[in-house]
Amino acid sequence: MPDVVKIFALSTCPYCRRTKRFLSEKNVEYEAVDVDLLDDAEQERVLEEIEEMTGRHSFPVVVVGSEIVVGHDEEKLKKVLGL
Amino acid sequence: MTDGPPARVFCPVCSARFPPKEDVAEGKLVRCSVCGQLLVLRAGNGEWSGERYAQLTDDEIRDRVNGFAGLRDYHFSEMKEEILEGLLAKRDAFGDFYCPCRVEHNSDYQCPCKPTRGGDVERHGKCHCGLFLKGMKRNRSALAI
Ligand SMILES: [Zn+2]
Numbered sequence: 001m002p003d004v005v006k007i008f009a010l011s012t013c014p015y016c017r018r019t020k021r022f023l024s025e026k027n028v029e030y031e032a033v034d035v036d037l038l039d040d041a042e043q044e045r046v047l048e049e050i051e052e053m054t055g056r057h058s059f060p061v062v063v064v065g066s067e068i069v070v071g072h073d074e075e076k077l078k079k080v081l082g083l
Numbered sequence: 084m085t086d087g088p089p090a091r092v093f094c095p096v097c098s099a100r101f102p103p104k105e106d107v108a109e110g111k112l113v114r115c116s117v118c119g120q121l122l123v124l125r126a127g128n129g130e131w132s133g134e135r136y137a138q139l140t141d142d143e144i145r146d147r148v149n150g151f152a153g154l155r156d157y158h159f160s161e162m163k164e165e166i167l168e169g170l171l172a173k174r175d176a177f178g179d180f181y182c183p184c185r186v187e188h189n190s191d192y193q194c195p196c197k198p199t200r201g202g203d204v205e206r207h208g209k210c211h212c213g214l215f216l217k218g219m220k221r222n223r224s225a226l227a228i
């Protein structure tokens with residue numbers, strides 16, 4: 001079974017939007033979390049998780065198994081998704 | 084408030100008190116030299132302050148980012164229109180023009196954000212969201228020759 005693709009995004013961020021669009025165009029199923037729209041407690045928890053993974057608060061963050069891609073980067077996405 | 088030049092004008096966007104370039108008068112338009120916001124001058128309790136021109140409209144943020152880029156001699160990312168859309172979405176969802184690529188919503192991250200006002204573009208070549216890029220006009224004209 002392929003890894004679940006998860007994207008942490010901001011609803012207002014154009015790079016996040018491009019990444020979501022790219023995944024959709026490539027018919028990659030993904031689970032998206034718009035961090036800015038979470039309630040305070042949940043947002044804090046997710047931000048901590050992101051900081052642990054990436055060391056910062058930059059968006060989007062795409063998680064594919066053990067691979068993490070920060071920012072909109074089509075070449076890296078292709079590589080980690082085997083496209 | 085008529086004796087001598089006023090020392091400063093308070094900008095409600097970036098909270099700076101900046102020295103105006105020209106004479107001030109009630110209702111006159113001036114641009115904040117720190118964040119690029121266009122302001123309508125108002126005489127208040129012993130100091131001049133600015134009222135945000137066209138507050139919270141599409142025109143306001145477009146004029147502000149253009150004004151800021153002009154002040155600093157920056158140019159824009161090819162993502163400019165998409166980033167402006169993000170700024171409008173921030174206004175609609177969170178009340179003001181906060182950086183669309185950040186999760187924080189406070190005056191430090193009003194666009195242009197505090198790190199950008201403080202010289203991030205000079206240091207890193209671009210601001211956090213990549214809207215403002217360091218000017219390369221001189222290089223370009225050098226290449227053109
Ligand atoms: Zn200002």
